[in-house]
Amino acid sequence: MAPRKVELVDPGPLEFEASLKPANATAACFVDFPWDLKETYGKGNLVPVKVTWDKKVEYKGTLAKMGGECAMVLARKDVLAQLKKKAGDKVHVRVELDAAPREHELPEDAANAVKANVAAAAGWAALSPSCKREYVMWITEAKRPETRAKRVAQAVGMIAAKKKLKG
Numbered sequence: 001m002a003p004r005k006v007e008l009v010d011p012g013p014l015e016f017e018a019s020l021k022p023a024n025a026t027a028a029c030f031v032d033f034p035w036d037l038k039e040t041y042g043k044g045n046l047v048p049v050k051v052t053w054d055k056k057v058e059y060k061g062t063l064a065k066m067g068g069e070c071a072m073v074l075a076r077k078d079v080l081a082q083l084k085k086k087a088g089d090k091v092h093v094r095v096e097l098d099a100a101p102r103e104h105e106l107p108e109d110a111a112n113a114v115k116a117n118v119a120a121a122a123g124w125a126a127l128s129p130s131c132k133r134e135y136v137m138w139i140t141e142a143k144r145p146e147t148r149a150k151r152v153a154q155a156v157g158m159i160a161a162k163k164k165l166k167g
Contacts, residue, residue, distance in 0.1 A: 009042040010097045020075060022087040027077035029087050032070045033063050033095070041097065045071070048102065052094040057082045060098055062130065078137075102129035104136050110152045119160035127159070134165045 018031035038044040047063040051073055059079050063071040073093060075083075085091060106114060106124070114120045124132070135155055142148035158165065 006043045011040050013094055013096045015094045017092055020087050020089050029075045030072040033073050037071050048098045050096045050098045053083055054092050104132035110139050113152050113156045117156050117160055120156045123159040123162050131164050
């Protein structure tokens, strides 16, 4: 039996102030989301959201309970760099429900390479939106053409092997 799709409730934008906490063994940080997900959105975990940090840096992500008492809002290292913030710093957080479909398209060169490999094509189709986003960012952020070509080749092999990109 297929899992029942939960209809999300949109409470409108929610804003709060928080201190950034370090995420384990990464350059990322997080803040605790101060509302109960089930009461606020009608779903107890993995709520897709658009987050605006300090009224200037936007990020699409997911509110997730990661074993703690409350959900967390992730601040990836690229977001922290744009904010010029680190663990312990205060941030203003605006969270909005993101009901739009999450689609991440590979650039043409990478898409062609993935399509040419049957296992990679199947692997790409099975990846979650956040994993797809990480691969797209990793490839497109390469500064030199040689680096990009190397990343495309590595990505094809990793996707075919059903490996997530750790970044």
